[in-house]
Amino acid sequence: MFKHILIPTDGSEVAAKAIKAGVTLAKEMGASVTAYYAIEPAPTHIYGEGYLADRRLVAELERRATDIGQKAVDQIGDAAKAAGVPCDSVVDQRVRPYQGIIDAANRKKCDAIFMASHGHSGLTGIVLGSVTHKVLTNSKIPVLVYR
Amino acid sequence: MFKHILIPTDGSAIAAKAIKAGVALAKEMGASVTAYYAIEPLPARLYSEGRIIDRNLINDLYEKARETAENSVRQVSDAAREAGVTCDTVIDRLVSPYRGIIDAAAEKKCDAVVMASHGYSGLQELLLGSVTHKVLTHSKIPVLVYR
Numbered sequence: 001m002f003k004h005i006l007i008p009t010d011g012s013e014v015a016a017k018a019i020k021a022g023v024t025l026a027k028e029m030g031a032s033v034t035a036y037y038a039i040e041p042a043p044t045h046i047y048g049e050g051y052l053a054d055r056r057l058v059a060e061l062e063r064r065a066t067d068i069g070q071k072a073v074d075q076i077g078d079a080a081k082a083a084g085v086p087c088d089s090v091v092d093q094r095v096r097p098y099q100g101i102i103d104a105a106n107r108k109k110c111d112a113i114f115m116a117s118h119g120h121s122g123l124t125g126i127v128l129g130s131v132t133h134k135v136l137t138n139s140k141i142p143v144l145v146y147r
Numbered sequence: 148m149f150k151h152i153l154i155p156t157d158g159s160a161i162a163a164k165a166i167k168a169g170v171a172l173a174k175e176m177g178a179s180v181t182a183y184y185a186i187e188p189l190p191a192r193l194y195s196e197g198r199i200i201d202r203n204l205i206n207d208l209y210e211k212a213r214e215t216a217e218n219s220v221r222q223v224s225d226a227a228r229e230a231g232v233t234c235d236t237v238i239d240r241l242v243s244p245y246r247g248i249i250d251a252a253a254e255k256k257c258d259a260v261v262m263a264s265h266g267y268s269g270l271q272e273l274l275l276g277s278v279t280h281k282v283l284t285h286s287k288i289p290v291l292v293y294r
Contacts, residue, residue, distance in 0.1 A: 001171050128283050142292060
């Protein structure tokens, strides 16, 4: 039914559940997968007002963020490979991760998004994560929400 | 991956989209389907303060609601029959449709819910319907949201 599934991740544990399910479903449907991670820029207080004049430290933070993003999408790539599902990945820097998810789905012509109900920011179990909520309200394609 | 999918409907045009997708998904996965409709009680103002003494009118209104409910779930069972998917139906009369959806999924041991992002209450495209939102925040099983 679906041909190309976008699986956004923030590398969190609950995302891992959506990844497992997304890859399983993709395998079952003969779909391919795009893994996505949005790097949120460091908070402006790190740059602004001269708090941090040290450009090297900023560069280091960015390098680490990219590392973490790459590891997060690799997790999906590995799961896909193990399942024999074609998979590519996108890591980009976005002020608004939800917008990055919607854009990546458009760009990659995905026909569904599989994601967790919340990510690292956590929550009380009753609430929907803010990124998931924004994806749900802005996506034109179906969104499967895991918790 | 899914064995038993709950498809709640309020009979709206957008619910029809989720019905079509839910049945197609069930067919592809060899899953069965439960169609669900919640009849909301009449507003209390109709009963209270002696505004409507006419019990016949109230019964009439409920009769109409039941007809709508039956037509709505029939839409699902017709689609399921056509696709060769096993389907049963549940019609509840209760205060909170979202609660009814969650409970019906538990009772029927469903492992996924497929529903529209909003229903009759409508919205400005960008918002998530309130019932869908509450199902998303309370469901323990995955929810596939169509818009």
